[in-house]
Amino acid sequence: xxxxxxxxxxxxxxxxxxxxxxxxxxxxxxxxxxxxxSTFLKKDEASIVFIEDTWLExxxxxxxxxxxxxxxxxxxxxxxxxxxxxxxxxxETRGSLPFxxxxxLASDSLQDEAYTKLNSFQYELELKGYMIxxxxxxxxxxxxxxxxxxxxxxxFEILGKTIINNYKSKFDxxxxxxxxxxxxxxxxEQLKDLHYKVxxxxxxxxxxxxxxxxxxSSCEYLDVCGDVRQLSALRKKLIKKKQGGxx
Amino acid sequence: MRDTITIAMxxxxxxxxxxxxxxxxxxxxxxxxxxILAIDxxxxxxxxxxxxxxxxxxxxxxxxxxxxxxxxxxxxxxDDTLRMLDYELFDVLVEQGxxxxxxxxxxxxxxxxxxxNTLLKDIIESLSSNFDVIIIDGEAGIEQINRxxxxxxxxxxxxxxxxxxxLNVAKVIKKVAHDNQVVDYKxxxxxxxxxxxxxxVNTIMKQQDIDLFGWIPEDELIREYxxxxxxxxxxxxxxxxxxxxxxxxxxxxxxxxxxxxx
Numbered sequence: 407x408x409x410x411x412x413x414x415x416x417x418x419x420x421x422x423x424x425x426x427x428x429x430x431x432x433x434x435x436x437x438x439x440x441x442x443x444s445t446f447l448k449k450d451e452a453s454i455v456f457i458e459d460t461w462l463e464x465x466x467x468x469x470x471x472x473x474x475x476x477x478x479x480x481x482x483x484x485x486x487x488x489x490x491x492x493x494x495x496x497x498e499t500r501g502s503l504p505f506x507x508x509x510x511l512a513s514d515s516l517q518d519e520a521y522t523k524l525n526s527f528q529y530e531l532e533l534k535g536y537m538i539x540x541x542x543x544x545x546x547x548x549x550x551x552x553x554x555x556x557x558x559x560x561x562f563e564i565l566g567k568t569i570i571n572n573y574k575s576k577f578d579x580x581x582x583x584x585x586x587x588x589x590x591x592x593x594x595e596q597l598k599d600l601h602y603k604v605x606x607x608x609x610x611x612x613x614x615x616x617x618x619x620x621x622x623s624s625c626e627y628l629d630v631c632g633d634v635r636q637l638s639a640l641r642k643k644l645i646k647k648k649q650g651g652x653x
Numbered sequence: 654m655r656d657t658i659t660i661a662m663x664x665x666x667x668x669x670x671x672x673x674x675x676x677x678x679x680x681x682x683x684x685x686x687x688x689i690l691a692i693d694x695x696x697x698x699x700x701x702x703x704x705x706x707x708x709x710x711x712x713x714x715x716x717x718x719x720x721x722x723x724x725x726x727x728x729x730x731x732d733d734t735l736r737m738l739d740y741e742l743f744d745v746l747v748e749q750g751x752x753x754x755x756x757x758x759x760x761x762x763x764x765x766x767x768x769x770n771t772l773l774k775d776i777i778e779s780l781s782s783n784f785d786v787i788i789i790d791g792e793a794g795i796e797q798i799n800r801x802x803x804x805x806x807x808x809x810x811x812x813x814x815x816x817x818x819x820l821n822v823a824k825v826i827k828k829v830a831h832d833n834q835v836v837d838y839k840x841x842x843x844x845x846x847x848x849x850x851x852x853x854v855n856t857i858m859k860q861q862d863i864d865l866f867g868w869i870p871e872d873e874l875i876r877e878y879x880x881x882x883x884x885x886x887x888x889x890x891x892x893x894x895x896x897x898x899x900x901x902x903x904x905x906x907x908x909x910x911x912x913x914x915x
Contacts, residue, residue: 454783456688457748467744526733539740543729548740612729 407518409607409636410476413600414483414510417476420596421585424492429589434489434563443564443571446555448532455537461556462496464588465505465548472597473507473540473547474604475525477516484512484581489566493589496551496561504594505587507547511573512581518640520577522612527576528569535560543612545605562586606630610637614644659787659805660905662844664812665822666793669846671695672875673812674790675703675885676898682751683890687785687906689752696759700790704754705884706747711758715741716773738776746780753784786906808905809841810866815848815857827863842866844901866904867897 425431457463465471478484493503509528516524526542535555539548551560566584573582587594610627614637630637660677662670678691678700693700693708701708719738722728728737747754755777781787789806809830811823823843830836842864848854854868872894878885888895 454743454780456753456783458750467740522729522733526736529736539736539743541737541740542733543737546740548743609727612733613726 407477407479407516407521407636409634410604411478411480411483413603414476414478417508417510417585417600421490421492424589424593429492429593430494432491432495434491434495434561434566435487436563439563439567442559443568445558446533446535446560446564446568448534453537455535455550455552457550459552459554460550461500461553462551463502463548464550465546466502467546467548469502469504469591470595470598471505471547472594472601473509473528473545474597474600475509475511475521475528476604477511477513477521477524479512479514479516481512481514481581484510484583486512486581486583487567487570488583489563489570490583490585491562492585492587492593495563496556497559499588500556503588504591505547505549506585506594506597508585508587508597509569509573510581510583510585511577511579513577513579516577516579518611518636518643519615522608522615524573524577525608527573530572531568533560533565533568536565543605543608545601545608562588603630607634607637610634611640614641657782657784657787658807658906659781659789660808660810660902661789661791661806662810662812663791663823663826664793665814665816665819668812668814668819669844669869669875670793670812671699671703671790672879672885672894673810673844673846673869673898674700674788676888676894677788677902678704678752679886679888680895680898680902681786681788682749682886685751688783690781690784690787691752691754692787692789693754693756694789694791696757696792698756698758701747701754701756702882703885704749705886706749706754708747708754708756710745711756712742712745712773712777713758715745719772735772735776738772739779742773742776742780755780805837807839809836809838810844810901811841811863812844812846814846815853820857820861823863824861840864840905845869847871867901869894869897 421431507528511524529538529540529542531538535552537550540546566586569584570582573579606627607630610630613625613627662674664670674691678689681687681689691700691704698708698711715738718741719728719734728734745755811826813819813823827841830838830841843861844866845854845857845868848868848870854865858865870893872892874888874892875894878888
């Protein structure tokens with residue numbers, strides 16, 4: 407999949423520009439990070455983190471949030487295992503923050519058709535004291551970290567590594583990287599172009615995979631399929647598959 | 654999983670369901686030891702108003718949004734739809750610290766959207782399981798019971814004033830809930846409102862085939878709160894109605910719903 411290659415390059419430039427603007431950009435990789443992952447594995451308890459028990463809320467619906475998943479078959483574009491944070495970590499702030507969670511996945515064996523599943527899988531998290539609400543097709547993410555979690559050292563490193571491990575074990579993806587942005591509303595909103603592009607692609611792919619009508623003349627995603635070469639290719643592939651199935 | 658207790662107010666319009674529900678929420682919120690969910694199932698969103706909450710989104714808005722998406726074929730698979738509903742429903746939930754409120758808005762409309770309504774009911778049920786006590790302010794009349802909106806209710810409170818119309822509606826609700834088995838309840842009983850004295854209660858109860866949960870005397874303060882639109886969260890604890898509500902709640906939460914002697 408090459409659809410997002412340019413976006414990944416743009417994202418690297420964005421991170422560099424934020425660093426140049428003086429934002430705190432960190433690679434989170436502590437010595438005991440991996441060991442502490444198990445501390446937060448979910449046990450039987452309520453799935454909601456109420457506002458009164460919340461240390462930090464990320465991406466409230468009243469604020470912009472985004473959670474795009476960028477997939478590539480170019481392994482050089484993704485730094486496997488990296489968890490990057492732009493902005494404050496969980497223990498360093500509290501209240502409500504705008505939020506971006508960007509996943510980069512690289513594999514030379516992934517089928518395009520798997521994309522919508524890869525997009526929504528990031529929300530299948532089983533972490534104690536971390537509530538996640540999401541609208542996968544709209545790339546909206548809204549989560550809360552409980553007071554107990556913050557006190558017990560829950561961090562973006564733990565969150566990021568858990569998500570990375572989940573993808574590796576479920577989809578056998580060799581290169582997984584994650585970037586979190588909590589620095590400011592302006593920084594997160596600068597990702598709006600990427601957000602809307604990915605959202606349109608997710609919408610177009612979902613429609614192709616679900617409907618299989620292939621009547622392009624009346625399709626609302628005609629523009630994005632025209633712009634993104636790989637979507638046309640996916641469409642042709644699906645038509646071929648369908649015709650093969652019908653014969 | 655919590656052992657959630659669900660208490661629903663039913664009855665004719667204007668008999669005091671909303672006031673009772675609001676005072677139950679206030680009482681439990683002040684006790685502070687339970688997670689409380691107030692469900693405003695009255696299309697006029699009276700409970701929200703009585704609790705001083707401005708509702709800008711209801712479950713009905715979520716339902717309509719989804720129906721629109723279904724019509725425009727803009728939804729993904731079932732998992733995606735469930736996540737979307739879960740997100741939007743949590744956004745409808747108003748968290749007030751001591752309690753949370755969910756406004757239902759208009760009742761389910763006509764049309765072939767059973768799947769949408771089923772998904773919503775499932776998500777509301779799942780959300781409800783995070784609370785210790787759920788207080789439902791029902792729609793006036795019998796319709797909501799008939800539509801099986803309140804399928805599982807522990808304590809069905811039939812609120813009525815002294816009018817024969819009010820008492821008749823209470824009787825019909827109990828009959829439908831019981832005979833047609835449309836509500837699984839542990840206890841059901843009357844809460845008589847705007848009562849002059851105990852003798853009036855005795856006279857009414859002689860003609861009823863329903864248990865009595867309690868009775869509320871006529872109260873000028875209620876009239877004042879209703880008139881001025883004050884939030885019932887500020888209602889004085891020491892008022893006679895406050896005591897009645899506390900006793901009823903204790904009977905539900907501590908004693909499992911034992912009715913008062915009439």
